[in-house]
Amino acid sequence: MNRRTTTFPVAIATGLVAVLALGGCGAAEGSADRPLVGVAMPTTTSLRWIADGENVKAQLEDLGYDVDLRYAENDVPTQVSQLQGMIDAGADLLIIGSIDGTALKANLADAAAKDIPVISYDRLIRDSGDVDFYATFDNYRVGVQQATSLLEGLGVVDAAGERTSAAGPFRVEVFAGSPDDNNATVFYEGAMDVLEPYLADGTIVVPSGETDFETIATEAWDPKVGAERMTRLLSSSPAGDEPLDGVLSPYDGISIGIIDVLKGDGYGSGSTPLPVVSGQDAEVPSVKSVVAGEQYSTIYKDTRQLAEVAVAMGDALLKGEEPETNDVTSYDNGVEVVPTYLLAPQVVTSDNYARVLIEGGYYTEDELR
Secondary structure (H helix, E strand, O other): OOOOOOOOOHHHHHHHHHHHOOOOOOOOOOEOOEOEEEEEEOOOOOHHHHHHHHHHHHHHHHOOOEEEEEEOOOOHHHHHHHHHHHHHOOOOEEEEOOOOOOOOHHHHHHHHHOOOOEEEEOOOOOOOOOOOEEEEEOHHHHHHHHHHHHHHHHOOEOOOOOEOOOOOOEEEEEOOOOOOOHHHHHHHHHHHHHHHHHHHOOOEEOOOOOOOHHHHOOHHHOHHHHHHHHHHHHHOOOOOOOOOOEEEOOOHHHHHHHHHHHHHOOOOEOOEOOOEEOOOOOOHHHHHHHHOOOOOOEEEOOHHHHHHHHHHHHHHHHOOOOOOOOEOOOOEOOOOEOOEEEEOOEEEOOOOHHHHHHOOOOOOOHHHO
16 A cells, blocks of 8 residues: 655655545535546555555646545545535546445435446445446455465465475464455455465464454454454463464555564564565555565555556546446446456565566665665
């Protein structure tokens, strides 16, 4: 979840976000010759979402649109209120990164009644027939990549993904994302499909026995919630238990919290190395951790590209054209299959971070020092 915008330095963008996040502000209004686009994002507590919002805003403005960008700070009623304000102000298009993918049905029904198209941004909005298009990354593949990188870090598979002779058993705990985010379930399904054969044959064991989604989900993707669960898992381990070899973590913020707890428990010093820990979003703290040899991997999702896809979809809709999609079968939101454009995620480790993130222009060397 992190990328400074192509237009504003990080410090300025963050200051703008602080102003735009205020739920009590009146909604912006488009001018007669500049259509208004409402952009609703979930939170500024994740660096990634700050980048998404500012990238979408900057690209829309470059095309001549007025933009009302709001952050709801992971509070569903605030996001509902913000969206209603955008609709009431006469928004011509809504781009929504939802907090709770099932909580916006009334907003979307009102938008549909006023012929306002809706693009679901990264997180699929569920249980509504009023979602026009969906822009996201291949979320199942994200889960596959997280689990595969975990196995590679453990030495169970090689760089080509082929099984090695390592027999284990390797002790691994499993974490999942927020239960109100459809993506979290898809990440989990992708990861568990990879891990299941190794769990079945005993190559991997889960000491806590906790693997079902409801038990291992992390409410609101909150690093504190993840850290608390990691603390509980460690404290409930019988004395003399072997140390953990790995942790499947779904998101960088949770990964950093888990690593902090592990280090506080003696991992990463003496004869007890840190477990192999996965992540997602290539946030700066986690990339630094990867470079330092602590977090093993993260999944890079170029938010600049996601913004480009969503903005291109919106621009096409506002011009009466058909947006480009590349998946019209996979994303059933419970009411309809939403036409989707999928982007490809990429695994980042200490071996390739410079090539992927620095040479790719996502970060500078100074940002990762």
